[in-house]
Amino acid sequence: MANSIAVGIDISKKTMDVAIGREQPTAVFSNDRDGHQALVAALKPHQISLIVMEATGQYQVACACTLQAAGFAVVVINPRQARDFAKAMGRLVKTDSVDALMLAELAEVLNRRPDRERFIKPMPDEAQQQLHAMVLRRRQLVRLMVSERQRKHMAHMEVLQGIVDLMAVLAQQIETMDRRIAEHLALHQPDLATLLKSIKGVGPATAATVISELPELGHLGPKQICALVGVAPMNRDSGQLRGKRIICGGRATVRSALYMAAMVAMRHNPVIRRCYERLVAAGKPKKVAIVACMRKLLIVMNAIVKSGRPWDERSLEA
Numbered sequence: 475m476a477n478s479i480a481v482g483i484d485i486s487k488k489t490m491d492v493a494i495g496r497e498q499p500t501a502v503f504s505n506d507r508d509g510h511q512a513l514v515a516a517l518k519p520h521q522i523s524l525i526v527m528e529a530t531g532q533y534q535v536a537c538a539c540t541l542q543a544a545g546f547a548v549v550v551i552n553p554r555q556a557r558d559f560a561k562a563m564g565r566l567v568k569t570d571s572v573d574a575l576m577l578a579e580l581a582e583v584l585n586r587r588p589d590r591e592r593f594i595k596p597m598p599d600e601a602q603q604q605l606h607a608m609v610l611r612r613r614q615l616v617r618l619m620v621s622e623r624q625r626k627h628m629a630h631m632e633v634l635q636g637i638v639d640l641m642a643v644l645a646q647q648i649e650t651m652d653r654r655i656a657e658h659l660a661l662h663q664p665d666l667a668t669l670l671k672s673i674k675g676v677g678p679a680t681a682a683t684v685i686s687e688l689p690e691l692g693h694l695g696p697k698q699i700c701a702l703v704g705v706a707p708m709n710r711d712s713g714q715l716r717g718k719r720i721i722c723g724g725r726a727t728v729r730s731a732l733y734m735a736a737m738v739a740m741r742h743n744p745v746i747r748r749c750y751e752r753l754v755a756a757g758k759p760k761k762v763a764i765v766a767c768m769r770k771l772l773i774v775m776n777a778i779v780k781s782g783r784p785w786d787e788r789s790l791e792a
Contacts, residue, residue: 478523480585482577483513484570485527485534493574494520496582500571505533510540522546524590526581528553528573539597549584549593556580595690601662602689608658609686612651612679613727619644655682665782670775672784675739675746683731684775692779699776703728705769729768736767746771 479495490503492513501516503509517525525541526549527534534550542548560568560576584593598606619641626637656678659667663685670681684691690702700706704724739746746767753763778785 478521478585480523480578480581481517481525482574482579482581483525483527483534483537484573484577485530485537486570487533489570490537491570491574492516493571493578496575496578500574505537507536507540510537513537514540514544517541517546518544524549524581524585524594526551526556526577526584528556528577535597535603542597547594548597549581550595551577551580551593559583598689601658602686605655605658605662605682606686608651608655609682612648612655612682615644615648615651619648652678659685666779669778669782669784673739673771673774673778674743674785675735675771676775677735677738680731680735684728687725688728691776694776696773696776700769700772703732703772705729705732705765705772707765732768732772733764736764736771739771740764740767 481495482493484491485505488505490505490509490513491500492503493500494517503513503516524547527538529550529552538548538550556573556577559580560566560573563576563579565572565576584590587593622637622641622644626634626641629637659682666685667678667681670676670684671678688699688703690699694702697706702724704726736746740750741747749770750763750767753766754760758766774785
């Protein structure tokens with residue numbers, strides 16, 4: 475696109491360093507509603523080809539949503555990928571201003587790619603952000619509960635009652651969060667939740683995690699969705715070396731939810747159980763067999779969401 479400008483934004487909790495192209499100094503905006511609107515006003519006079527920013531916790535979400543709503547193409551990229559690009563370009567210095575310029579350079583590269591559109595994903599709407607926040611909070615509460623349960627077995631009698639009391643509070647909060655998540659899904663995405671929970675092994679927590687953190691489900695092919703989550707085996711071959719296939723990258727929280735779902739499905743879902751038993755009988759390590767079951771479960775979930783038809787055993791055999 476002639477005379478178009480790529481933009482890089484380095485975001486922190488309170489500020490945003492913005493490089494509008496690489497030919498002028500970076501500008502600093504506040505990372506709040508006023509700052510987002512000021513940034514939109516600053517970008518409007520230009521012909522913007524692509525905006526790239528790093529995923530920095532949740533600090534980038536509001537800005538990305540505002541920019542996308544204003545009609546700009548926005549890419550939120552993994553910080554590790556951005557840093558790898560900077561190293562490949564020989565940019566070893568790291569400051570907010572330098573990072574913004576580096577992200578603008580990365581935006582130029584992505585904009586020239588023939589598969590540019592695959593990097594541009596819709597930002598979550600308000601309902602999706604609420605669901606993500608509740609799922610995240612539930613995960614935090616569960617981790618706290620596990621920690622307290624472990625401490626309970628080693629605690630002195632003097633502090634044991636305090637741990638028991640805290641566990642009761644945490645259990646109540648987890649129950650409350652489960653109810654709120656169920657109510658949210660029933661209000662905003664009842665059909666999708668019902669489809670996922672129709673699969674034996676996929677419970678409310680797994681369904682909520684997948685809906686919250688894998689909005690691409692049902693919109694990608696089997697290989698793409700497995701690679702996105704990180705359950706697709708990656709080759710490690712070089713020259714005559716043939717390395718062991720491993721899984722890596724992807725969305726760890728979705729992978730964790732899939733692991734628990736696969737463990738349940740291996741006991742209660744006859745198709746997943748047969749898949750596991752067949753692989754173990756063929757000499758595959760148990761961990762490899764479990765990952766294969768996770769992958770099969772994800773592929774089925776993807777197919778069911780895409781088709782809009784609930785689970786039956788024949789869909790898993792396909």
